[in-house]
Amino acid sequence: MPRTESSTPTVRDVAQLAGVSPGTVSKALNGRGQLREETRQRVQDAADKLGFHPNQLAKSLIEGRTYTVGVLTTASFGRFTMPLMTGIEDSLGAGKVSTLFCDSRGDPLRERHYLQELLSRRVDGLVVTGRKPDPRHSLGRLPIPVVYALTQSEDDGDLSMTYDDRQGAELATNHLIAVGRKRIAYVSGPTRHLSTRLRQQGTEDALEAAGMKLDPRDVLLGEWSEAWGRTAAGILIRQAEPIPVDGIFCGSDQIARGVADGLREAGVDVPRQVAIVGFDNWDVMVQGSRPPLTTIDPNLTMLGQLAANRLLNAIDGGELGSGHILRPCDLVLRQSSMSS
Amino acid sequence: MPRTESSTPTVRDVAQLAGVSPGTVSKALNGRGQLREETRQRVQDAADKLGFHPNQLAKSLIEGRTYTVGVLTTASFGRFTMPLMTGIEDSLGAGKVSTLFCDSRGDPLRERHYLQELLSRRVDGLVVTGRKPDPRHSLGRLPIPVVYALTQSEDDGDLSMTYDDRQGAELATNHLIAVGRKRIAYVSGPTRHLSTRLRQQGTEDALEAAGMKLDPRDVLLGEWSEAWGRTAAGILIRQAEPIPVDGIFCGSDQIARGVADGLREAGVDVPRQVAIVGFDNWDVMVQGSRPPLTTIDPNLTMLGQLAANRLLNAIDGGELGSGHILRPCDLVLRQSSMSS
Numbered sequence: 001m002p003r004t005e006s007s008t009p010t011v012r013d014v015a016q017l018a019g020v021s022p023g024t025v026s027k028a029l030n031g032r033g034q035l036r037e038e039t040r041q042r043v044q045d046a047a048d049k050l051g052f053h054p055n056q057l058a059k060s061l062i063e064g065r066t067y068t069v070g071v072l073t074t075a076s077f078g079r080f081t082m083p084l085m086t087g088i089e090d091s092l093g094a095g096k097v098s099t100l101f102c103d104s105r106g107d108p109l110r111e112r113h114y115l116q117e118l119l120s121r122r123v124d125g126l127v128v129t130g131r132k133p134d135p136r137h138s139l140g141r142l143p144i145p146v147v148y149a150l151t152q153s154e155d156d157g158d159l160s161m162t163y164d165d166r167q168g169a170e171l172a173t174n175h176l177i178a179v180g181r182k183r184i185a186y187v188s189g190p191t192r193h194l195s196t197r198l199r200q201q202g203t204e205d206a207l208e209a210a211g212m213k214l215d216p217r218d219v220l221l222g223e224w225s226e227a228w229g230r231t232a233a234g235i236l237i238r239q240a241e242p243i244p245v246d247g248i249f250c251g252s253d254q255i256a257r258g259v260a261d262g263l264r265e266a267g268v269d270v271p272r273q274v275a276i277v278g279f280d281n282w283d284v285m286v287q288g289s290r291p292p293l294t295t296i297d298p299n300l301t302m303l304g305q306l307a308a309n310r311l312l313n314a315i316d317g318g319e320l321g322s323g324h325i326l327r328p329c330d331l332v333l334r335q336s337s338m339s340s
Numbered sequence: 341m342p343r344t345e346s347s348t349p350t351v352r353d354v355a356q357l358a359g360v361s362p363g364t365v366s367k368a369l370n371g372r373g374q375l376r377e378e379t380r381q382r383v384q385d386a387a388d389k390l391g392f393h394p395n396q397l398a399k400s401l402i403e404g405r406t407y408t409v410g411v412l413t414t415a416s417f418g419r420f421t422m423p424l425m426t427g428i429e430d431s432l433g434a435g436k437v438s439t440l441f442c443d444s445r446g447d448p449l450r451e452r453h454y455l456q457e458l459l460s461r462r463v464d465g466l467v468v469t470g471r472k473p474d475p476r477h478s479l480g481r482l483p484i485p486v487v488y489a490l491t492q493s494e495d496d497g498d499l500s501m502t503y504d505d506r507q508g509a510e511l512a513t514n515h516l517i518a519v520g521r522k523r524i525a526y527v528s529g530p531t532r533h534l535s536t537r538l539r540q541q542g543t544e545d546a547l548e549a550a551g552m553k554l555d556p557r558d559v560l561l562g563e564w565s566e567a568w569g570r571t572a573a574g575i576l577i578r579q580a581e582p583i584p585v586d587g588i589f590c591g592s593d594q595i596a597r598g599v600a601d602g603l604r605e606a607g608v609d610v611p612r613q614v615a616i617v618g619f620d621n622w623d624v625m626v627q628g629s630r631p632p633l634t635t636i637d638p639n640l641t642m643l644g645q646l647a648a649n650r651l652l653n654a655i656d657g658g659e660l661g662s663g664h665i666l667r668p669c670d671l672v673l674r675q676s677s678m679s680s
Contacts (some may be wrong), residue, residue, distance in 0.1 A: 082419075089442075101425075103426070121438065257628075288594075288597075
């Protein structure tokens with residue numbers, strides 16, 4: 001039997017079943033006015049029985065807010081935006097605020113269209129997200145608060161929240177130093193990406209603070225792939241016999257996994273001879289790797305929660321703030337850097 | 341400078357700037373009534389200048405529809421629901437329908453809460469999704485059309501759309517037979533999962549049609565992980581010397597990647613000695629594998645598009661239909677099954 005029904009129950013239907021006026025139904029379901037508890041219960045029972053739901057649209061028109069937040073992503077439903085969205089949902093879901101998701105897929109025209117659409121739907125606020133290696137254009141002045149999360153607006157008048165690439169790299173390098181490594185390499189993605197450069201800077205800063213240096217021969221920049229990790233391992237191995245580095249910080253878990261495979265297959269023991277730290281804490285990569293990867297967790301879910309909380313606060317009349325907020329990363333320890 | 345502004349421009353502001361009445365603004369922006377093109381343009385220019393957006397809420401109350409579809413997922417923002425959501429967006433985005441996403445995280449109470457929330461927001465229809473190994477409970481009779489996608493309702497009165505596990509397994513097995521394999525193994529996930537059993541059935545059907553049989557020793561059911569794939573490869577290798585099977589259909593790309601690693605590291609040549617086919621067409625797994633994996637693509641994006649199209653058609657007054665629709669999978673060829 002098909003499930004579609006053409007008629008939605010109305011206030012009138014509930015009033016008739018409960019034997020009260022439509023005005024009383026409205027009072028009872030909205031918790032307003034003076035009503036006997038018995039009457040309120042009778043109305044609620046009638047509403048439940050008929051499957052009646054108060055019209056949120058009408059409420060929104062009167063209150064001037066929709067309890068809806070728009071999420072505009074540029075980077076499809078990718079693996080970096082997923083945990084962020086889970087975090088946004090954590091914060092909004094608790095307060096009965098719904099999310100309207102729009103995916104511009106990096107197309108400026110599509111983004112403009114979605115923005116108009118979200119504004120005409122009177123969303124109370126907007127989260128702009130997407131993993132971009134470089135700062136993105138600002139949406140400019142809007143009548144609602146906007147938070148850029150996991151992506152940075154080029155305009156300092158906007159509020160942007162991202163994780164701290166440099167601090168993450170420092171954490172990774174300090175850990176390698178702490179487990180006694182004396183010569184540390186940096187294997188990462190394309191040099192044109194800001195995150196590649198920031199992580200190199202963090203690596204260099206941590207080494208310098210320990211009185212060490214990053215040898216230019218030990219900086220290998222390629223792509224964000226396992227294959228590049230294997231290639232880079234081969235380059236390091238061919239530098240000298242035995243392999244001259246004893247620690248490698250990799251710009252992603254995919255690269256780190258490739259490096260681990262390349263070293264193991266060349267007979268280099270990880271972590272005894274060479275300790276490895278990745279970046280992302282991407283479950284299938286860190287667990288699939290042999291050995292499992294010590295890595296940097298950018299705490300994306302937490303970032304989503306914080307961005308949504310800032311937005312909700314501004315919607316409730318609080319100060320939104322502006323500028324670029326950098327959230328710290330965490331170190332997650334596994335076997336690739338810890339001799340047992 | 342902070343971006344938040346407290347005042348949203350109104351019809352009155354537009355009317356004043358354009359030097360017309362509020363009624364004329366409404367006519368001009370909604371394309372109704374008789375107006376001179378010059379007047380319509382003047383109103384549009386004023387609206388653009390002020391950043392005025394017609395109120396979709398008011399329009400919705402009058403029309404009785406909100407141009408909003410709810411998406412209720414049980415499986416977080418996972419890697420299987422993401423491509424599905426991209427497909428849903430493909431279909432809805434084109435028609436100016438927005439999606440309200442809710443993630444129940446498998447919690448029935450949370451699901452009930454979200455359902456009430458979506459109904460009170462007067463969504464025009466609902467897509468229920470989530471990767472569940474077994475049919476899920478029905479949401480029952482609702483005043484709006486509902487499509488279950490990537491998950492099957494236990495109630496045949498509902499409309500469910502999933503991909504065809506059995507047909508996918510037949511495709512995989514027929515391909516192994518076509519490239520000349522004589523003894524084919526099936527390595528997959530837990531036997532308690534319906535998809536594990538359906539894929540075994542498909543494998544057996546295809547073999548039987550070719551006058552072959554699935555040897556019980558060649559059915560290895562464990563978990564959905566690379567580690568299990570490596571273990572299973574070891575079990576097959578220890579059966580006899582040389583390894584007695586020459587083709588392996590794996591229930592997931594993760595398992596297939598583990599099998600490929602296990603065989604290679606034991607000196608078994610893939611695909612010359614043993615051809616491998618996976619399931620999912622999950623980019624990081626099929627490309628990370630050595631060699632890259634031939635696999636079955638469940639076409640999740642397409643499934644999302646079709647589900648959303650069915651829903652839109654029902655919202656526009658068309659027949660929703662009911663029962664369980666199985667969509668075919670595709671075979672994607674790569675090196676793990678093709679000797680060059």
